[in-house]
Amino acid sequence: MTGQTDAKLEQVCKIIEKHHSDGSKLIPILQEIQEVYRYLPEEVIDFTARKLKIPAAQVYGVATFYSHFALTPKGKYLVKVCNGTACHVKKSIPVLNAIVEKLKLSEGKMTTDDMLFTVETVSCLGACGLAPVMVINEDVHGMMTPTKAVAEIDKILAEEAAK
Amino acid sequence: MTTDKFVLVNGQEVPIEGEKNLLELIRKAGIEIPTLCYHPKLSVYGACRLCVVEIEGRGIQTSCSTEPEHGMKVKTHTPALRNIRKVAVELFLANHKVECPTCDQMGNCKLEEVARKLGVNEVRFKKIKDFRPADTGSVSIYRDPDKCVLCGQCVRFCKEIHGVGAIDFAFRGKNTYVTPAFGRSVGEGECVNCGQCAAVCPVGAIVVNKHIAPVQKALDDKTKTVVVHMAPAVRAGIGEEFGLPASHETTGKMVAALRRLGFDKVYDTVYAADLTIVEEGTEFVNRLTKGGVLPQFTSCCPGWIKFIEEYYPELLPNLSSCKSPQQMMGAIMREVLPEKLGVKNEDLFVVSIMPCTAKKFEIRRPEFEYAEGKRDTDEVITTQELARMIKAAGIDFVNLKPEEFDMPLGDKTGAGVIFGVTGGVTEAALRFAVEKVTGKVIDSKDLDYKAVRGSEGLLEATLDVDGTKLRIAIVHGLANAHKVCKELMNGEVKYDFIEVMTCPGGCINGGGQPIDFNQAAKIERRTKELYDADKEMPRRKSQDNPAVISTYETLLKEPCGEKSHHLLHTKYYKRTF
Numbered sequence: 001m002t003g004q005t006d007a008k009l010e011q012v013c014k015i016i017e018k019h020h021s022d023g024s025k026l027i028p029i030l031q032e033i034q035e036v037y038r039y040l041p042e043e044v045i046d047f048t049a050r051k052l053k054i055p056a057a058q059v060y061g062v063a064t065f066y067s068h069f070a071l072t073p074k075g076k077y078l079v080k081v082c083n084g085t086a087c088h089v090k091k092s093i094p095v096l097n098a099i100v101e102k103l104k105l106s107e108g109k110m111t112t113d114d115m116l117f118t119v120e121t122v123s124c125l126g127a128c129g130l131a132p133v134m135v136i137n138e139d140v141h142g143m144m145t146p147t148k149a150v151a152e153i154d155k156i157l158a159e160e161a162a163k
Numbered sequence: 164m165t166t167d168k169f170v171l172v173n174g175q176e177v178p179i180e181g182e183k184n185l186l187e188l189i190r191k192a193g194i195e196i197p198t199l200c201y202h203p204k205l206s207v208y209g210a211c212r213l214c215v216v217e218i219e220g221r222g223i224q225t226s227c228s229t230e231p232e233h234g235m236k237v238k239t240h241t242p243a244l245r246n247i248r249k250v251a252v253e254l255f256l257a258n259h260k261v262e263c264p265t266c267d268q269m270g271n272c273k274l275e276e277v278a279r280k281l282g283v284n285e286v287r288f289k290k291i292k293d294f295r296p297a298d299t300g301s302v303s304i305y306r307d308p309d310k311c312v313l314c315g316q317c318v319r320f321c322k323e324i325h326g327v328g329a330i331d332f333a334f335r336g337k338n339t340y341v342t343p344a345f346g347r348s349v350g351e352g353e354c355v356n357c358g359q360c361a362a363v364c365p366v367g368a369i370v371v372n373k374h375i376a377p378v379q380k381a382l383d384d385k386t387k388t389v390v391v392h393m394a395p396a397v398r399a400g401i402g403e404e405f406g407l408p409a410s411h412e413t414t415g416k417m418v419a420a421l422r423r424l425g426f427d428k429v430y431d432t433v434y435a436a437d438l439t440i441v442e443e444g445t446e447f448v449n450r451l452t453k454g455g456v457l458p459q460f461t462s463c464c465p466g467w468i469k470f471i472e473e474y475y476p477e478l479l480p481n482l483s484s485c486k487s488p489q490q491m492m493g494a495i496m497r498e499v500l501p502e503k504l505g506v507k508n509e510d511l512f513v514v515s516i517m518p519c520t521a522k523k524f525e526i527r528r529p530e531f532e533y534a535e536g537k538r539d540t541d542e543v544i545t546t547q548e549l550a551r552m553i554k555a556a557g558i559d560f561v562n563l564k565p566e567e568f569d570m571p572l573g574d575k576t577g578a579g580v581i582f583g584v585t586g587g588v589t590e591a592a593l594r595f596a597v598e599k600v601t602g603k604v605i606d607s608k609d610l611d612y613k614a615v616r617g618s619e620g621l622l623e624a625t626l627d628v629d630g631t632k633l634r635i636a637i638v639h640g641l642a643n644a645h646k647v648c649k650e651l652m653n654g655e656v657k658y659d660f661i662e663v664m665t666c667p668g669g670c671i672n673g674g675g676q677p678i679d680f681n682q683a684a685k686i687e688r689r690t691k692e693l694y695d696a697d698k699e700m701p702r703r704k705s706q707d708n709p710a711v712i713s714t715y716e717t718l719l720k721e722p723c724g725e726k727s728h729h730l731l732h733t734k735y736y737k738r739t740f
């Protein structure tokens with residue numbers, strides 16, 4: 001194990017301790033663990049299940065029930081394209097398609113191999129006035145077009161290349 | 164219980180006598196209501212909606228989750244209800260991999276039965292669920308999620324009765340399915356292989372993993388000498404497959420059938436059960452009198468063994484070091500049969516017939532090999548599989564003339580026979596240990612230790628043996644084992660001897676027994692059958708088994724001696740999952 005995974009696992013232990021290893025607190029515990037890893041890795045779920053003395057199958061059941069929890073790792077930049085009613089009407093799908101094509105992704109594969117981007121669709125981000133809306137990590141981008149969306153991706157790619 | 168409270172079911176007054184729900188009450192009145200998700204020993208799930216009834220003033224409700232109330236007016240088969248049930252069955256069938264003729268559950272399938280009874284003759288809905296691959300990674304059970312109706316009985320059984328929870332629902336909506344974590348195989352995790360999930364599954368989504376093919380191959384191989392032995396509980400089950408009650412005669416028919424199938428020798432695991440009692444009883448008396456680790460746990464159930472290795476490795480020193488009867492039998496056979504039958508061990512193929520799916524796991528433990536990669540017991544087939552082989556071979560079981568077991572490994576006593584029921588191992592051990600401790604022969608009329616008979620999941624008894632108080636606990640259903648182990652570790656309880664069986668009721672209700680969805684009735688029936696068989700036996704104490712006596716004279720010399728340790732005892736290991 002690398003030092004980084006050790007440090008993260010320690011954080012997981014702290015989270016579990018904070019909740020007194022109480023299985024009934026499973027959802028907030030998973031929520032906080034997801035903040036550490038940005039998803040719920042298999043080994044961490046198994047570890048958590050053992051600590052909480054809950055069957056792993058049950059923890060997995062909870063983690064897969066709520067779409068909020070992710071079981072596969074996400075890229076450094078999480079690109080959420082809204083496809084709520086307002087955004088859909090204002091042509092969010094072409095925006096999505098442009099990004100998917102730009103990043104060479106496909107329906108079953110929404111994270112780039114270099115783990116830089118993960119693309120997701122969401123329903124209504126509560127910013128319908130700005131439809132169609134795209135959010136990259138915390139930054140909201142309104143009134144998107146396919147060209148503007150690709151430009152935002154290019155901007156990040158350039159920044160990353162400069163690092 | 165007498166009561167003046169009643170429910171009107173289809174106009175008929177049905178007294179309320181403590182039923183938990185309307186469904187039980189309606190069934191008591193002799194009215195059959197179909198169900199897929201209801202199990203009387205599990206929490207109510209209320210998902211299949213087949214059990215709907217009309218209650219005046221309340222409309223349509225699921226009877227499994229409605230408490231009976233005095234004066235309720237209930238209708239069970241109105242046109243509206245029949246329609247709901249039909250639509251529900253159609254919805255199940257739409258998303259079900261319908262392949263009845265080749266399905267393992269054929270003949271026992273609830274979905275098929277319900278569809279037939281309701282007269283469902285078309286399915287108007289389209290499949291919406293995605294294909295999920297079958298789980299083939301367990302030696303004990305086979306799971307096919309494409310046949311699952313999401314009744315949740317397996318999930319609740321494993322969690323509520325066993326406190327294991329190896330499988331659960333994952334995802335939601337149309338993607339919901341039953342699985343271990345991360346879609347892994349149930350064979351990889353904490354599953355103890357008991358097969359109870361298969362026993363409760365109303366459809367073919369979880370079934371016993373079958374090993375008929377390798378056994379048939381050995382039978383067809385002229386270079387192999389194929390020997391077989393069968394567990395006590397098998398005789399309280401096999402008849403059900405042929406509409407016969409359990410009896411000495413039915414057991415004899417099974418022996419005859421096994422010879423017709425081509426088995427060269429037909430022995431009885433009960434011989435090894437008797438041997439187990441002498442070893443385990445001696446071990447217990449030694450621990451008791453020489454200050455050994457107490458309580459002593461029984462070790463004949465491989466489901467329980469895996470469980471304690473996983474959850475309570477601290478208690479492994481408490482586990483009797485005795486192998487299970489199946490593995491004692493295997494070891495003895497490998498030791499004596501080559502010479503006796505004039506055959507090399509490589510050409511000796513050992514099959515055991517068990518009520519149990521966990522035994523399939525047990526034979527594959529590396530401890531149980533007579534040589535590198537060579538198993539003591541080659542294959543286990545369950546009662547279910549044996550019945551299938553007999554039927555496939557076109558044997559007219561019902562009209563077979565009963566035959567006797569081969570000797571000497573077919574010799575037995577009543578003590579070994581009751582191994583198959585919860586409390587039986589304890590009772591058999593007592594018939595041995597009490598004689599050992601007191602030095603007096605127990606009178607035959609005093610052989611029934613009624614205090615250790617009963618159906619409670621956790622039974623406690625204290626027995627006075629010449630002034631020594633023996634504190635005994637008898638446990639079945641692993642959730643009860645969790646309880647006892649925790650209390651022991653916290654020092655809250657003290658016992659001398661604890662029997663643990665994974666399956667409720669013991670092996671008579673093992674996961675490999677013939678399918679019968681009425682758990683309470685089958686346990687009661689099969690329990691009685693084994694106790695009756697014990698009563699009929701000329702010898703009822705393991706130490707009186709002539710074959711056991713001669714095994715000590717010629718091979719083992721003394722119980723728990725050096726040779727025994729080598730052949731009949733084993734070690735346990737902490738397991739992580």
Ligand code: SF4
Nearest residue numbers: 321354355357358360
């Ligand atoms: S075989 Fe027993 S332990 Fe394994 S999943 Fe089924 S019920 Fe649970």
Ligand code: SF4
Nearest residue numbers: 311312314315317364
């Ligand atoms: S596998 Fe069988 S018992 Fe389990 S939920 Fe599916 S249909 Fe029910």
Ligand code: SF4
Nearest residue numbers: 464466519666670673
């Ligand atoms: S109780 Fe009997 S049938 Fe059940 S797992 Fe144990 S040995 Fe097998």
Ligand code: FES
Nearest residue numbers: 082084087125127
């Ligand atoms: S629909 Fe996209 S923000 Fe509301």
Ligand code: FES
Nearest residue numbers: 209211212214227
């Ligand atoms: S039995 Fe009542 S809902 Fe399934």
